[in-house]
Amino acid sequence: MKLTHQNSTLIVDNQTVTFNHRLLLQQTDESPIVFLGHGEETVTMYRGNFDIDDQVDTRLALTIINAYQVADKLALEFGFQDVHYLTLELTIDDQGRLVMIPQQVAAHWNRIWLRLAATADEKVYGAGEQMSHFNLRGRHFPLWTSEPGIGRNKHTLTTFKADADHAGGDYYTTNYPEPTFVSTHKYYCHTTSYAYADFDFRHPDFHELQHWQVPTSWTFETAETYVGLIEQLTSLLGRQAPLPDWTNQGLVAGLQGGTPRIETLKRRFQDHHVALAGIWAQDWEGIRMTSFGKRLFWNWQFDDNLYPELPAQVKQWRQEGLRFLGYINPYVAVDSPMFAQTNPDYFAKNKRGEVYEVDFGEFNCGVVDFTNPYAFKWFKSVIKTNLIDAGFAGWMADFGEYLPTDVVLADGSDPMVMHNQWPMLWAKCNYDAIHEAGKEAEIVTFMRAGATGSQRYNPLLWAGDQSVNWSLDDGIASTIPAALSAGMTGNGLTHSDIGGYTSMYGNLRTKELFMRWGEMAAFTPFMRSHEGNRPAENFQVYDSGEALDHLAKFTHVFQRLTPYRQAVIKEVVAHGTPAQRPLFMHYEDDPESYSIQYEYLFGRDLLVAPVYQAEKLKWSVYLPDDDWVNLWTDESFRGGHHEVDAPLGQIPVFYRKQSSYTDLFKTLKQA
């Protein structure tokens, strides 16, 4: 049977489904296409870290028992022992996408496994923001938004120690999982479902997509190039808005401690000619002390002690050319004035009908129930009144991963399904507030949590809470595969905390780490520093003239790059092409480029190979086949492996000789 529509061709026979020459489904004697099952999960959450266990009582390997065509639909009927259990309806939509819709499934079945045909040499990318492995092949990836964990590698002592506090994480734990991936067979696959999923890319002959809900559909689209594929994917999922122009001014400095302290530190930055775009004060709403470190007081009104008359002060900074950015998350501390003043129905409930209190580590919070339209509207108004009207030019929209699975939600929906959707709802709450205020060109928010829809509602990702060290899975290096995989999932704008965040189990930030992170950030869409969770014990840039001078240099590089970066961001906005791109995106004939996850192309013309190890004077880089020029030495290179000088202040960056921005690039080393 054959279906053609909008230049797409679908061919179905009794054993295979082929779409635009890609073999997508194949039933063999050893491997069926679909399994249907029933399971009962056990989920325990400890401060955003989850233990998830599944007991599958039944799993049926279904085989094709019938195939037929009705008008513009092909249908595959699947059965077990000749009893019909599921129909897969295949259509081509008006964009030429293949949409597979599972139908006629009895309500009892709550587990489904779809096997996609694979080849041994195939690679896959995406699945949201993946911080340990860019190419997902050879591993399975549970998709469940959570704390990423500290260390994120069971073989490290940091994770071992953190696991004693249920907080160690693993290679797949992420704030932003998404059931979407891109295959080197040049197709994308997106599942329309927020339920728990586990994508298993370990088998040479198939990918097995597990969902804890029969999904609405699986959507596939093919393209001739990866750029084209991401354009199509973001046409489906949505695209990010451009960043406000003021972000080009330089660094958003993460400072805190109240107006006087910020004033003092600001002058230190200025004395060293650090180009400042704004000040980001996450503690605008006050602080509390916990064993983890200084934590914020989750009561979304400005703290009159730390920031007296904050709106007036914001105006004052604005007159100096500095934006003010704040912080908010979708939880309200139960010991806060805001909680006391709020309708309890605006928070998710426990089974007894009381406000569900989530443990955030020495304090408890209510969870704003976004399924209650009144609660959504109320929290939007909090954002409008207390942040937007106070003149904030942006904020960290933190968290979103902590929806417990035993809450009772206002609209009666299943928290096992809503859990992964929550970050999208939280992004939308911010988005709606800003758009209703007409401030989209002025304000930038940044989130670490994500879900399908983040592409549309969240203008900027940040890579979450890295450890302040050189570890591959949780340190500076991890932000690179994070950016690349987020980009392959349609999120082209991301950045990370300069200097990292988490100082625990003996990890302390060094000056060198901060400086390496800063020079990398100049080649990302947005520059923002963070003092970390334990500011006093860790290195701070404002305490070192050398580091301030180095940071100043790279804020000037960032400023000078503005025309190029704006063009790059324009591509993100118009086509979804990520700002930070894997090498294979533009060099797809280069087999080596597919396994590089610690270098990236920043736009079409810059190749960035950040130094992510300590005490390096030289650095090995891989360049795909092209004419490249070292940004700092003007030396020319062809493709291949090269060792280059890479002292502090000289992050390995190369530009294409053919670029139309070569004149600009040449000036960067004078910044």
Added chain:
Amino acid sequence: MKLTHQNSTLIVDNQTVTFNHRLLLQQTDESPIVFLGHGEETVTMYRGNFDIDDQVDTRLALTIINAYQVADKLALEFGFQDVHYLTLELTIDDQGRLVMIPQQVAAHWNRIWLRLAATADEKVYGAGEQMSHFNLRGRHFPLWTSEPGIGRNKHTLTTFKADADHAGGDYYTTNYPEPTFVSTHKYYCHTTSYAYADFDFRHPDFHELQHWQVPTSWTFETAETYVGLIEQLTSLLGRQAPLPDWTNQGLVAGLQGGTPRIETLKRRFQDHHVALAGIWAQDWEGIRMTSFGKRLFWNWQFDDNLYPELPAQVKQWRQEGLRFLGYINPYVAVDSPMFAQTNPDYFAKNKRGEVYEVDFGEFNCGVVDFTNPYAFKWFKSVIKTNLIDAGFAGWMADFGEYLPTDVVLADGSDPMVMHNQWPMLWAKCNYDAIHEAGKEAEIVTFMRAGATGSQRYNPLLWAGDQSVNWSLDDGIASTIPAALSAGMTGNGLTHSDIGGYTSMYGNLRTKELFMRWGEMAAFTPFMRSHEGNRPAENFQVYDSGEALDHLAKFTHVFQRLTPYRQAVIKEVVAHGTPAQRPLFMHYEDDPESYSIQYEYLFGRDLLVAPVYQAEKLKWSVYLPDDDWVNLWTDESFRGGHHEVDAPLGQIPVFYRKQSSYTDLFKTLKQA
């Protein structure tokens, strides 16, 4: 339907199976009785440590579709969607046992799960030798013979470090797993199958027994007492033989390094009046050095350099009243003379037909293929000629856990099934050699690995390679639940290396640890010391006058206990009642006694509460309701919690005032 035979009554209706008033099977809407499935396992072995993964493609929850009676058999037909998949045939055998036989199952199905009805307060014990948890409830236990691992607790630094070498283990890893358990509902359940199994005791309403093969049968028997239950279980599985009389003489000293060194050390023991029963020299066949420590040269002939004219020397020691014990295991080093001289067909093969070489850490070995009757006979003759004929009074019959799952065996059997059976075959090889030589009253062998049948073929267990430390899961304490669970599986005679064995990752044996271990060993069936894997770095008793004096004292306690111990061992031999018994075995009305796993009754009349922590002068003991007398102080106690003095040399031991051995017990403190 009802069946009665040999005082047993079986009642079956459409939802339940009740045997002698025990509800064994119960089908509810939520929980079926049987699941049938098909899976494909991945098994990797690294030096006896296994990674086992299962991909279950199909799992069917079966429900009862028919029940009928034919003569003396009841049958339950199970189906999925009304299609028949399996029949469970239920009969009562001539011993009054319930035998459940799964029948009419298509060959395709290689996974089966049987759910037994449970109650929340029920406890279960056994499953072979379990070293971390005596009561198995609340956890699942994969049953697969392997190295137990170093540390055996994922929360300890030792295990973390060992896991980097794939050698950390977990709470369930054991040399001796067995699909047999005893429930506090006063029944035992034994599965006739050696295939991989996983017994899941986590659910309040059922136990789920998973087998990777449709087993021959499940057997159940009930009794009024635990003593009666174990008598019945060992009537099914077999019982151990009595230990040779000479074992009552005192310590079997683990010494090595060749005849002259042993002579020197022997004199040191004798100078301090240590009562010696024998010398155990594991290196009689020579040594090799590896990074793990001194390892033995697996070439089962005496080493003429270390032990010139060994048989004559053995005779000489015998004239002095000392037995000589050796060492053997079912592998032969590929670089040994014995390997070169042996028919390659006596070893398991790889898929290319070559001898399969197993990596034992810096050296490789062939695996004697016990499924080849000629190989079995050959290895038996090696034992007869090189050990028995040389006058050995016993040996450690080491290993048995390393059968790789990808070997090709002579009789064509599946290594996935033979793997767990291997220790029984290895035990039988030793047993047959000794019995054919008519030396059963003279020779004792001891094994760490086990399987169904070990009860009959292995006269004495030893608890394997503990770490030389105080850790609960892998140190001195772990030998107590090991003995108790082995006992509940029908192995009533066991002991452990005095001082422990494994010194790795910074663990070093202290004098105190050795002394605590020694005083405990006096209240077990057999006393044997070990120098450990790294003798030079670790404490050795012969280097300390204080420790030798302490050891001497406890060898004299052991000697004096002989009449009592012989009576205890007689009960093991006649009824299977283990020498080391859980408190509840004789105090079943005492609810607290069911959760005590670090004390034991040694026979009916002694309660032993070993000190398993460092630097203790006092120790908390629990005594069940009875009249007890402190062995060292003559102080009387009733049941309950008591703190008693427990300096070195005063292991907390109590005897029953009603015992007929009180006169003997009173003399022990003068030993």
